[in-house]
Amino acid sequence: MNENAENKCLIFGIGNYGRQDDGLGWEFLDGLNELKFKNVSLEYRYQLQIEDAELIGDFDMVIFVDASKNELENGYTWETCARSNTHSFSTHALVPETILYLAEQLYHHKPKAYVLAIQGYQWELENGLSKNAQENLNKARAYFTNRILDRILNDAQPKLP
Template structure:
């Protein structure tokens, strides 16, 4: 058990890319993040690792530190459709509950403790309904497809040496 993650260059010289999709698939469009991960797994993108979870956890910093580019994918209750995208920077903070860990905090832990400073982006896919149901709304599915296309394009650009 090592306290510091080793940051090795990928064997094929390409950037190591991580997609973290999070949310609750039992709450309709809140499952957009995991749905993105499911799509990426179905498409089997090369050099892309995709993980889903109900929410971010501090140990995600280990995975984050071991990648060059990280995409956090969450549902968005408001904001532009089909999605919004923003750069993320490490930032610390403290909440009143363990039921919320922000991606900026994950990045801060990855940098502070593991020396990993990947480029990171947050994709907020617009959702509309968040009730106790297990299926995305039609509008959310449409937004997911658009976000998936964008992500695929950005990742391909990155793998061909262009900026993500």
């Protein structure tokens, strides 16, 4: 871990603009990118990779933002992300829990971690979010800005809803 790192929070936006609502993670980061925080780093990913376990070693907190195909009561969820040795036959699609597990096993680093899942509806090869996904993105941004962001900037533990 880099003890001199100025960035204490890393936010991954996971997705793909070219697959409609799969772009929710990236769209979420676009809104934060305009704010230029000194202690928050943003990373765009099509998918998480093993190398991300090393990257998170420089951060005290990691947030994974991604689209969800699940029905979510408010159109989004904010949850603590726990480490897990979850894997599949391929490393083509790693889940956040596995990245955290690898960071602990390989680099002895255990950042606080959260997942912000935003419900999407359409996944075809096309640019642009569906109307319902855009509404969910707006709700998730409002929640994050009003309930989470200030706590991150002031080095406090974000609370679950």
